[in-house]
Amino acid sequence: MAEDITDVAVFGAGSWGTTFAKVLADAAAAHGVQRSIRVWGRNPETIADINRRRNGRYLGDIELPEGISATTDPSVALKGAQLVVFAVPAQSLRAQLEQWRPLIPSDAVVMSLMKGLEVGTDLRMTQVIAEVAGIAPGRIAVLSGPNLAMEIARREPTASVVACADEELARRIARVCTAPYFRPYTSNDVVGAEIGGIVKNVIALCVGICEGKGMGDNTKASVMTRGLAETTRLAVALGADPHTLAGLAGLGDLVATCASRLSRNHTAGTLLGQGFSVDELGNHMTQVAEGIKSAPAVRELARRVGVEMPITEAVVGVLAGRVDVDQLESLLLARELKSEGE
Ligand SMILES: NC(=O)C1=CN([C@@H]2O[C@H](COP(=O)(O)OP(=O)(O)OC[C@H]3O[C@@H](n4cnc5c(N)ncnc54)[C@H](O)[C@@H]3O)[C@@H](O)[C@H]2O)C=CC1
Numbered sequence: 001m002a003e004d005i006t007d008v009a010v011f012g013a014g015s016w017g018t019t020f021a022k023v024l025a026d027a028a029a030a031h032g033v034q035r036s037i038r039v040w041g042r043n044p045e046t047i048a049d050i051n052r053r054r055n056g057r058y059l060g061d062i063e064l065p066e067g068i069s070a071t072t073d074p075s076v077a078l079k080g081a082q083l084v085v086f087a088v089p090a091q092s093l094r095a096q097l098e099q100w101r102p103l104i105p106s107d108a109v110v111m112s113l114m115k116g117l118e119v120g121t122d123l124r125m126t127q128v129i130a131e132v133a134g135i136a137p138g139r140i141a142v143l144s145g146p147n148l149a150m151e152i153a154r155r156e157p158t159a160s161v162v163a164c165a166d167e168e169l170a171r172r173i174a175r176v177c178t179a180p181y182f183r184p185y186t187s188n189d190v191v192g193a194e195i196g197g198i199v200k201n202v203i204a205l206c207v208g209i210c211e212g213k214g215m216g217d218n219t220k221a222s223v224m225t226r227g228l229a230e231t232t233r234l235a236v237a238l239g240a241d242p243h244t245l246a247g248l249a250g251l252g253d254l255v256a257t258c259a260s261r262l263s264r265n266h267t268a269g270t271l272l273g274q275g276f277s278v279d280e281l282g283n284h285m286t287q288v289a290e291g292i293k294s295a296p297a298v299r300e301l302a303r304r305v306g307v308e309m310p311i312t313e314a315v316v317g318v319l320a321g322r323v324d325v326d327q328l329e330s331l332l333l334a335r336e337l338k339s340e341g342e
């Protein structure tokens, strides 16, 4: 089927927004179609750099393909856009979107690349988009999976999931971002795809803490597996299909994030495990680690729907300074014995 989306706006000129713009441009070149991809960012230096086909701050010396332009003006990015992609830090989306809302073409479809839960409302990013921009859920998709930006920017093979309540729209978007190294599957399970991406950041913080404390692979595998169990419990309680959590947007992303030194959440956890405080993290890393802000919101959401999430509870305790990283082990192991399936 011929591609019908030829005009795309990408909001967020950080590592993932820029890399996804590159995926879209590489996909267009591979399919032999013309596509205009306009990246919006707030930092004029980064925007000028992208217009010189680099994003040195986030992607080092990787060259960007033709077909991508960048602007600090949201009206320029949005004019004529058929697909609008959001890749800004989760906690900044609402305020930004309130400004962008009147400029979004009424027939555009939108997609979130973000993996965070809004503090204060416990809303997923697609819910924030629906609420603030007044867009129907059938026009809002989410992309999630084991998608470390730097590896994708280097064109290393990756799979992902485009989820939308209207799976035909998910298929349309998946065609647009299918590049020789990027294979998106489709799903109609938006809740499962988003919860998988949000909670794996919290679990990666815990795995990082274990690593920072010098613990080995048994410990990390145990945290990952039980982390997936609590992620699945929450997702199912919110209406997700458990199979989604066993797939790319659940297990796949959890493995990538918990194993990779490229992950900011894993890195933040490792620093905490080494004894640095939350306030000190900013001295060591500048990029967003969504799990730090989202963890308390995940805990609130879980409590509200009556789901037990002991790893998330423990991570929230560490982040709030109530639990010392040295107490984490006994906290998690001293829980009442129960069946693995519970
Ligand atoms: N980097 C990755 O490998 C992946 C990231 N994601 C998700 O994508 C989202 C964006 O992450 P990254 O691009 O990695 O972050 P980043 O830290 O690389 O870049 C964030 C961008 O947002 C801008 N920004 C910061 N505060 C802002 C604000 N208040 N308003 C508007 N823009 C602001 C920054 O200037 C920067 O351009 C996050 O939700 C993250 O979880 C998802 C998959 C992969």
Ligand SMILES: O=C(CO)COP(=O)(O)O
Pocket (backbone or CB within 6 Å): 115, 145, 146, 147, 148, 149, 201, 204, 253, 256, 257, 262, 263, 264, 265, 266, 288, 289, 290
């Ligand atoms: O979501 C990601 C990989 O899929 C990126 O993880 P970090 O945000 O921890 O770097």
